[in-house]
Amino acid sequence: MHDGYKSWLILSSILTVGCGGGAVDLGGRDASGWADAPSQEADSTRPQTLFEGKALVFGLTVDETTLYALLFHGEQGYELVACPIDRCRSERSTLSFYPGAGVHTPLILMGDRLYWVEFDDIPGQGIASCPLAGCETPDLVLSRINSDIAADGEHVYWIDSDCWLNRLGPGSAEPEKLRDLRPAVLKPGGAAAPGTLAIAGEHVYFINASVEIYRVKKDGSEAATPFANDERIGGIGVTTEALYYSTTTLAGAILSCPLAGCEDQSRAIATNQRWPSGLQTHHGEAFWFNTEQPSMQSARGSLSSCRLPECSTVKEVVSNFPLPDRAVGAGSNDHAWVAINRAFVLWVEASEGDSLGSALRRLPR
Amino acid sequence: MMGRGFFFAAVMATCSSGCGGEVNLGGKSSDTWPGDGKTVEGPHAVETELVHQLFPPFLSSHTLAVAGDYVYFAGWENSVHPALHRCRKTSCRTTVEGLANTSDLIHSLQVYEQRLAVAAGRDTQWLGSYALPSASDKQVVVDNLPSLGGGLDPLFHGGFVYWSLPQDGAIYRCALPACAGGPERMGSWHNDAWLSGEGDLIFWLQGDGFIHRAAQFGGSPAQRLLADQTLSEAAAGDELDPSREKAGLIATSQGELYACLQSTGSRCGCNPTLSSGSDCVASVVRWPVAGGARETIVSLEERVSRFFVFEKNWRG
Numbered sequence: 001m002h003d004g005y006k007s008w009l010i011l012s013s014i015l016t017v018g019c020g021g022g023a024v025d026l027g028g029r030d031a032s033g034w035a036d037a038p039s040q041e042a043d044s045t046r047p048q049t050l051f052e053g054k055a056l057v058f059g060l061t062v063d064e065t066t067l068y069a070l071l072f073h074g075e076q077g078y079e080l081v082a083c084p085i086d087r088c089r090s091e092r093s094t095l096s097f098y099p100g101a102g103v104h105t106p107l108i109l110m111g112d113r114l115y116w117v118e119f120d121d122i123p124g125q126g127i128a129s130c131p132l133a134g135c136e137t138p139d140l141v142l143s144r145i146n147s148d149i150a151a152d153g154e155h156v157y158w159i160d161s162d163c164w165l166n167r168l169g170p171g172s173a174e175p176e177k178l179r180d181l182r183p184a185v186l187k188p189g190g191a192a193a194p195g196t197l198a199i200a201g202e203h204v205y206f207i208n209a210s211v212e213i214y215r216v217k218k219d220g221s222e223a224a225t226p227f228a229n230d231e232r233i234g235g236i237g238v239t240t241e242a243l244y245y246s247t248t249t250l251a252g253a254i255l256s257c258p259l260a261g262c263e264d265q266s267r268a269i270a271t272n273q274r275w276p277s278g279l280q281t282h283h284g285e286a287f288w289f290n291t292e293q294p295s296m297q298s299a300r301g302s303l304s305s306c307r308l309p310e311c312s313t314v315k316e317v318v319s320n321f322p323l324p325d326r327a328v329g330a331g332s333n334d335h336a337w338v339a340i341n342r343a344f345v346l347w348v349e350a351s352e353g354d355s356l357g358s359a360l361r362r363l364p365r
Numbered sequence: 366m367m368g369r370g371f372f373f374a375a376v377m378a379t380c381s382s383g384c385g386g387e388v389n390l391g392g393k394s395s396d397t398w399p400g401d402g403k404t405v406e407g408p409h410a411v412e413t414e415l416v417h418q419l420f421p422p423f424l425s426s427h428t429l430a431v432a433g434d435y436v437y438f439a440g441w442e443n444s445v446h447p448a449l450h451r452c453r454k455t456s457c458r459t460t461v462e463g464l465a466n467t468s469d470l471i472h473s474l475q476v477y478e479q480r481l482a483v484a485a486g487r488d489t490q491w492l493g494s495y496a497l498p499s500a501s502d503k504q505v506v507v508d509n510l511p512s513l514g515g516g517l518d519p520l521f522h523g524g525f526v527y528w529s530l531p532q533d534g535a536i537y538r539c540a541l542p543a544c545a546g547g548p549e550r551m552g553s554w555h556n557d558a559w560l561s562g563e564g565d566l567i568f569w570l571q572g573d574g575f576i577h578r579a580a581q582f583g584g585s586p587a588q589r590l591l592a593d594q595t596l597s598e599a600a601a602g603d604e605l606d607p608s609r610e611k612a613g614l615i616a617t618s619q620g621e622l623y624a625c626l627q628s629t630g631s632r633c634g635c636n637p638t639l640s641s642g643s644d645c646v647a648s649v650v651r652w653p654v655a656g657g658a659r660e661t662i663v664s665l666e667e668r669v670s671r672f673f674v675f676e677k678n679w680r681g
Contacts, residue, residue: 232533249533250510251548272547274509294511294532295488 029053029089036089037362044364047318050088050346052359055079057324057348059107059116060360062339067346068095068114070107074356077101080114080130080138085344085362095134104324106336108151111170115156117145127156127168127175141168143175147206150197152218157204159194165204165220178220185214185224196335200238200259207233213245213262228262230255235279235335237286242309244269244286246276254279254286256309269311273304277325278334284308285365287338287345291323299323303338303347317363322350324358340365416457417450427518430474430481432497437481439471447471449500464500472513477521480504484519484528492519492526492539507544522562523582527551529560529569536560536569538583551583563617563654574605576612576624578654592626594659596652613647618674621651623662625669 029035033053050067051057058078059070067088071079077099083092095114102119109115118128118138124145128138143166147159155167155176163182166175185208186192195207203215210233216224227243234248243257254270270276275291285305293300302319306312324337337348344362351357419440428439435451447470453460469485476482480494491508495501506526513519519528525538536552552569561568567583568576575589576596589599592612605611612624627647648664649672 231535249535249550250530250537251535251550293489293509297488 034089037086047361050360058104060339061107062341110151147194148196152199198236198238234277237279237281246279252276280335282340324348417461427473432476473518482521520560561617574611596656616674622654623651
């Protein structure tokens with residue numbers, strides 16, 4: 001086990017004993033690191049800290065009132081928590097606490113359950129889920145997941161290591177294998193390396209090998225077809241009319257494509273973005289990370305947004321914070337570091353100088 | 366061979382950088398410092414003079430520049446402090462002085478428009494310049510870049526700085542002095558992106574065996590050129606025949622494009638990508654930058670890892 005985990009356990013024990021079980025106020029936070037957010041009237045331009053402590057926020061999602069987060073506590077394993085967005089210190093509940101170790105994952109709220117990827121290695125071990133009422137041990141549907149996951153309100157979708165499109169519905173104990181994608185994506189000299197997924201209408205869109213976007217019918221009834229090609233595609237987001245993607249380079253861009261077809265219709269709507277990644281769209285707005293200072297020791301960046309579809313003005317929502325992922329260009333599920341509802345945008349930050357710490361902050365939209 | 370101006374292609378075989386942290390000038394010294402009197406063997410032999418000892422092995426041929434009366438060189442003064450020095454060309458050993466305005470580690474030096482253009486930084490890098498002759502007035506063109514990669518020097522030319530990023534597999538340019546409009550992507554590369562400029566033409570290699578050339582300071586679409594007898598343009602979609610000569614290094618000067626062509630020749634055991642590839646055959650050739658007859662300057666039965674084009678009698 002990582003030496004850092006041992007240090008974390010020692011520090012955690014000292015903190016727990018010394019603080020009498022969470023009674024000491026740490027700048028508005030309890031001993032676990034959670035805080036109740038001040039009222040919105042306090043300062044709508046200053047980030048509000050919901051969590052800052054010795055755990056890694058590995059998954060994050062929100063609905064209009066409640067925050068859900070998957071925290072990694074080192075050797076102690078994972079904690080799945082839920083709390084009203086304003087009262088995470090005073091009204092937080094632990095839905096599950098279970099052993100495990102892995103990497104960050106999208107956390108999806110669908111119906112009365114939360115879904116995420118359970119990793120024992122790469123590819124992932126399967127889809128874990130837990131009812132909102134809580135679970136002693138999450139349910140696990142086995143599948144060697146080799147992609148991001150996405151949901152449409154009825155199913156969770158992913159691509160497995162055999163390059164099959166899979167989905168899982170509520171109450172299902174087995175994944176539904178829908179279509180073999182290899183005939184479409186595995187060209188001579190090419191690579192079948194599915195990444196980020198997004199769902200719009202009747203299609204699942206996915207990035208392959210960071211240079212092309214395919215789409216396939218959600219029920220797998222038709223072969224996957226190429227939708228767009230570009231360089232270093234780092235994320236996709238969709239609305240009812242368009243697909244948006246980022247090119248994750250120093251001179252990166254956010255581009256849009258009509259869902260009706262992208263051939264020759266790709267249009268850059270934001271340019272001069274630095275390695276934009278983690279693109280998400282929500283209620284007519286796009287959000288993404290820029291890596292402003294690509295240091296492997298303490299990469300720093302910003303969270304930017306713009307109104308769709310024109311993206312005429314790019315707004316820096318929050319600037320110069322330690323990015324949760326230090327790699328330039330980052331991974332296929334960087335969007336898991338951001339959660340958005342109508343009122344707030346929430347994001348995860350790394351803790352400087354602490355590889356087992358992180359922070360969760362928010363700003364009003 | 367010398368009809369196109371007083372320029373030599375200096376070929377440095379095998380030792381491309383490092384070289385023990387010594388600053389050497391060609392020409393024999395009467396003093397006896399460690400490293401004095403080292404010679405490069407063979408028909409291109411020179412004797413060297415050690416003028417200053419830096420903390421080895423961090424001095425490299427990337428961090429030497431000559432401007433006016435001075436030689437500028439950068440490296441580590443000791444294991445802790447990076448340093449930029451200068452000395453007079455005619456009496457270097459006794460005139461070495463540190464330049465105070467640099468705390469960053471300098472990765473490359475180039476004299477451009479009466480300034481000392483640099484790639485510098487530690488955890489992240491910046492591209493910019495200092496005023497000559499005393500390295501004052503630091504100006505940053507673009508900063509917060511990840512490592513540019515060993516040996517991949519930026520090129521300041523024609524009002525732009527050009528560089529490649531291993532992380533992106535891309536070549537970029539920024540307009541001087543402050544990168545107004547942000548970095549522009551100019552091309553892609555997959556291996557060593559040697560960059561060189563002449564007039565409004567920018568040349569680079571990108572590991573596919575072709576020489577790439579883009580007019581308008583890189584603003585025009587790139588052409589793929591063959592290192593053949595006339596520097597002809599490859600047809601669209603053509604792949605390079607593995608048996609054809611490939612340029613491993615390029616440089617430009619005075620209207621000429623110089624290239625080092627490396628091949629296995631008739632020998633076994635040559636691997637030009639390995640420093641131990643001593644059984645390779647190399648030749649340095651040149652063409653007019655717009656294309657024309659190829660001229661062979663020198664042929665060597667050695668691997669060549671770096672070469673320079675410089676003015677004869679540059680010591681003045």
